[in-house]
Amino acid sequence: MRLTPILLAPFLAVACSTQPDHRPDTAPPPTVAAVDLDRYAGLWYEIARYPNSFEAGCTGVTAEYGLNADGTVSVTNTCFKGSLDGEKDVAEGTARIVEGSNNTKLKVKFAPDWVPFASGDYWVLALQPDYSAALVGSPDGKYLWILSRTPQLAPDVLAALKQRATDLGYATAPLEMTLQPEQG
Template structure:
């Protein structure tokens, strides 16, 4: 009993160490419900709060799809160092944490015991863009269904700022030319 408890405490301590600065001391609750069928598919990362697990990643995409067991498949892809760099793929799973809105998920890339929050804070009515964060204000992703333009980046950054996020912490993600 004591060893598992120590492992959990150590894991929580390591998680606190790898998290970045707080970009929003009072993160908002998700603005609207999410239709998971419409949210599924490919998203291009426009910008993010840079984290250890995404260091050096460019050309980042995330794909969501329904799994046979009812969970959501999460497939993150990045190019190491440049938009034409070596491909790095991480596969995880997500489960709905708030069935009333489907806007809060728990996502894991590391097995059944380590789930992180994934909140769809806001999205376009047509699901052309999405802003994702979580309750600590340390994580933020700006996502688009298409390769982002400068106008897309500016609009999403302004929306994140309106939600209370420190946009000076955003790292623009380079994407390949269309």
């Protein structure tokens, strides 16, 4: 049976609305001043995340960003189900830069182009000066991630990113640490 886009709309609306809000402040949080996409592109390891349905049971999560000729950003998210040796799951999407944001706000979409209203906010909320770690999330508090260029993050950097999240009104208690392989 094939569903038309009109029939899918109610299901997408319900799926998008079930994620809890971990940021009660309704004013949008500030992002970093600017992001150099050439430096931001590449592989990032997920260190921590808010629980969400699309990453349930995921370990060894990575996100890889690439620059496309049309000005968009390719997004390849990879995880291993259940354990680091589990089944590999890959999701590919595209992000577009929100105009006037100095590359700090993106709209990411993993659904086919014909699916309306299926993009999510991806805001860069904190970024180490050397682009080694970042705090990213949605302004509504439904999604939050701590990312690193390496599978593990120094405890002081992790603490600083969690503190930045708190300062921006995000709850940090719901953050789940992501199992990553040990660095060699």
